[in-house]
Amino acid sequence: MSPKLRAVIKAHKKAHAFWLSVCGCTDTLKLGREATADEEALWDKGNDGEYAALWDVCRFPARTTADQAAKGRYLRKFHSWKFGYLEEDQVDALMLSMIEAGKGAK
Structure with a gap:
Protein backbone atom coordinates (compact mmCIF):
# COMPACT_ATOMS: atom_id res chain seq x y z
CA MET A 1 0.00 0.00 0.00
CA SER A 2 1.30 3.44 -0.90
CA PRO A 3 2.13 5.95 1.85
CA LYS A 4 -0.57 8.31 0.50
CA LEU A 5 -3.32 5.69 0.75
CA ARG A 6 -2.03 4.63 4.15
CA ALA A 7 -2.33 8.27 5.33
CA VAL A 8 -5.88 8.61 3.98
CA ILE A 9 -6.94 5.38 5.69
CA LYS A 10 -5.19 6.40 8.92
CA ALA A 11 -7.06 9.74 8.86
CA HIS A 12 -10.35 7.89 8.43
CA LYS A 13 -9.57 5.48 11.26
CA LYS A 14 -8.85 8.47 13.51
CA ALA A 15 -12.06 10.25 12.47
CA HIS A 16 -14.07 7.05 12.89
CA ALA A 17 -12.64 6.46 16.38
CA PHE A 18 -13.53 10.04 17.35
CA TRP A 19 -17.06 9.62 16.05
CA LEU A 20 -17.48 6.35 17.95
CA SER A 21 -16.26 8.10 21.10
CA VAL A 22 -18.95 10.80 20.81
CA CYS A 23 -21.78 8.98 19.04
CA GLY A 24 -23.65 8.37 22.28
CA CYS A 25 -23.39 11.95 23.49
CA THR A 26 -26.83 12.78 22.06
CA ASP A 27 -28.58 9.57 23.04
CA THR A 28 -31.49 10.67 25.24
CA LEU A 29 -31.90 7.18 26.71
CA LYS A 30 -28.26 7.02 27.68
CA LEU A 31 -28.21 10.61 28.96
CA GLY A 32 -31.59 10.48 30.68
CA ARG A 33 -32.30 13.93 29.24
CA GLU A 34 -32.23 15.88 26.02
CA ALA A 35 -28.78 16.59 24.57
CA THR A 36 -27.41 20.10 24.98
CA ALA A 37 -26.46 22.28 22.02
CA ASP A 38 -22.79 21.59 22.78
CA GLU A 39 -23.40 17.83 22.76
CA GLU A 40 -25.28 18.10 19.48
CA ALA A 41 -22.41 20.16 18.02
CA LEU A 42 -19.87 17.57 19.18
CA TRP A 43 -21.89 14.78 17.58
CA ASP A 44 -22.17 16.80 14.34
CA LYS A 45 -18.41 17.41 14.34
CA GLY A 46 -17.72 13.69 14.79
CA ASN A 47 -20.26 12.63 12.21
CA ASP A 48 -19.19 15.19 9.61
CA GLY A 49 -15.49 14.41 10.12
CA GLU A 50 -15.98 10.67 9.77
CA ASP A 67 -3.57 0.16 -3.54
CA GLN A 68 -6.71 -1.11 -5.26
CA ALA A 69 -6.73 -4.26 -3.14
CA ALA A 70 -6.04 -2.39 0.10
CA LYS A 71 -8.67 0.23 -0.65
CA GLY A 72 -11.21 -2.46 -1.53
CA ARG A 73 -10.53 -4.44 1.64
CA TYR A 74 -10.82 -1.31 3.78
CA LEU A 75 -14.03 -0.05 2.16
CA ARG A 76 -15.65 -3.46 2.41
CA LYS A 77 -15.73 -2.97 6.19
CA PHE A 78 -18.03 0.01 5.71
CA HIS A 79 -20.38 -1.70 3.28
CA SER A 80 -21.56 -4.44 5.56
CA TRP A 81 -24.30 -5.41 7.97
CA LYS A 82 -22.39 -3.74 10.82
CA LEU A 96 -14.74 8.47 -10.24
CA SER A 97 -11.54 7.35 -8.56
CA MET A 98 -11.55 4.18 -10.66
CA ILE A 99 -12.13 6.08 -13.90
CA GLU A 100 -9.32 8.51 -13.20
CA ALA A 101 -6.99 5.72 -12.08
CA GLY A 102 -7.56 3.97 -15.39
CA LYS A 103 -6.85 6.99 -17.61
CA GLY A 104 -3.11 6.43 -17.69
CA ALA A 105 -3.28 2.63 -17.72
CA LYS A 106 -2.92 0.64 -20.90
Whole structure:
Protein backbone atom coordinates (compact mmCIF):
# COMPACT_ATOMS: atom_id res chain seq x y z
CA MET A 1 0.00 0.00 0.00
CA SER A 2 1.30 3.44 -0.90
CA PRO A 3 2.13 5.95 1.85
CA LYS A 4 -0.57 8.31 0.50
CA LEU A 5 -3.32 5.69 0.75
CA ARG A 6 -2.03 4.63 4.15
CA ALA A 7 -2.33 8.27 5.33
CA VAL A 8 -5.88 8.61 3.98
CA ILE A 9 -6.94 5.38 5.69
CA LYS A 10 -5.19 6.40 8.92
CA ALA A 11 -7.06 9.74 8.86
CA HIS A 12 -10.35 7.89 8.43
CA LYS A 13 -9.57 5.48 11.26
CA LYS A 14 -8.85 8.47 13.51
CA ALA A 15 -12.06 10.25 12.47
CA HIS A 16 -14.07 7.05 12.89
CA ALA A 17 -12.64 6.46 16.38
CA PHE A 18 -13.53 10.04 17.35
CA TRP A 19 -17.06 9.62 16.05
CA LEU A 20 -17.48 6.35 17.95
CA SER A 21 -16.26 8.10 21.10
CA VAL A 22 -18.95 10.80 20.81
CA CYS A 23 -21.78 8.98 19.04
CA GLY A 24 -23.65 8.37 22.28
CA CYS A 25 -23.39 11.95 23.49
CA THR A 26 -26.83 12.78 22.06
CA ASP A 27 -28.58 9.57 23.04
CA THR A 28 -31.49 10.67 25.24
CA LEU A 29 -31.90 7.18 26.71
CA LYS A 30 -28.26 7.02 27.68
CA LEU A 31 -28.21 10.61 28.96
CA GLY A 32 -31.59 10.48 30.68
CA ARG A 33 -32.30 13.93 29.24
CA GLU A 34 -32.23 15.88 26.02
CA ALA A 35 -28.78 16.59 24.57
CA THR A 36 -27.41 20.10 24.98
CA ALA A 37 -26.46 22.28 22.02
CA ASP A 38 -22.79 21.59 22.78
CA GLU A 39 -23.40 17.83 22.76
CA GLU A 40 -25.28 18.10 19.48
CA ALA A 41 -22.41 20.16 18.02
CA LEU A 42 -19.87 17.57 19.18
CA TRP A 43 -21.89 14.78 17.58
CA ASP A 44 -22.17 16.80 14.34
CA LYS A 45 -18.41 17.41 14.34
CA GLY A 46 -17.72 13.69 14.79
CA ASN A 47 -20.26 12.63 12.21
CA ASP A 48 -19.19 15.19 9.61
CA GLY A 49 -15.49 14.41 10.12
CA GLU A 50 -15.98 10.67 9.77
CA TYR A 51 -18.16 11.12 6.70
CA ALA A 52 -15.64 13.41 4.99
CA ALA A 53 -12.73 11.12 5.82
CA LEU A 54 -14.54 8.07 4.41
CA TRP A 55 -15.35 10.09 1.27
CA ASP A 56 -11.60 10.81 0.96
CA VAL A 57 -10.87 7.08 1.05
CA CYS A 58 -13.54 6.48 -1.60
CA ARG A 59 -12.16 9.26 -3.80
CA PHE A 60 -8.50 8.21 -3.48
CA PRO A 61 -7.22 7.28 -6.96
CA ALA A 62 -5.71 3.84 -6.35
CA ARG A 63 -3.34 3.42 -9.28
CA THR A 64 -1.54 0.22 -8.32
CA THR A 65 -2.92 -3.25 -7.78
CA ALA A 66 -1.74 -3.14 -4.18
CA ASP A 67 -3.57 0.16 -3.54
CA GLN A 68 -6.71 -1.11 -5.26
CA ALA A 69 -6.73 -4.26 -3.14
CA ALA A 70 -6.04 -2.39 0.10
CA LYS A 71 -8.67 0.23 -0.65
CA GLY A 72 -11.21 -2.46 -1.53
CA ARG A 73 -10.53 -4.44 1.64
CA TYR A 74 -10.82 -1.31 3.78
CA LEU A 75 -14.03 -0.05 2.16
CA ARG A 76 -15.65 -3.46 2.41
CA LYS A 77 -15.73 -2.97 6.19
CA PHE A 78 -18.03 0.01 5.71
CA HIS A 79 -20.38 -1.70 3.28
CA SER A 80 -21.56 -4.44 5.56
CA TRP A 81 -24.30 -5.41 7.97
CA LYS A 82 -22.39 -3.74 10.82
CA PHE A 83 -21.86 -0.29 9.34
CA GLY A 84 -24.69 -0.12 6.83
CA TYR A 85 -23.69 1.00 3.38
CA LEU A 86 -21.77 3.61 1.48
CA GLU A 87 -23.78 6.73 0.70
CA GLU A 88 -24.57 7.63 -2.91
CA ASP A 89 -21.93 10.36 -3.12
CA GLN A 90 -19.34 8.01 -1.60
CA VAL A 91 -20.13 5.44 -4.29
CA ASP A 92 -19.90 8.21 -6.92
CA ALA A 93 -16.49 9.20 -5.52
CA LEU A 94 -15.38 5.58 -5.63
CA MET A 95 -16.47 5.21 -9.24
CA LEU A 96 -14.74 8.47 -10.24
CA SER A 97 -11.54 7.35 -8.56
CA MET A 98 -11.55 4.18 -10.66
CA ILE A 99 -12.13 6.08 -13.90
CA GLU A 100 -9.32 8.51 -13.20
CA ALA A 101 -6.99 5.72 -12.08
CA GLY A 102 -7.56 3.97 -15.39
CA LYS A 103 -6.85 6.99 -17.61
CA GLY A 104 -3.11 6.43 -17.69
CA ALA A 105 -3.28 2.63 -17.72
CA LYS A 106 -2.92 0.64 -20.90
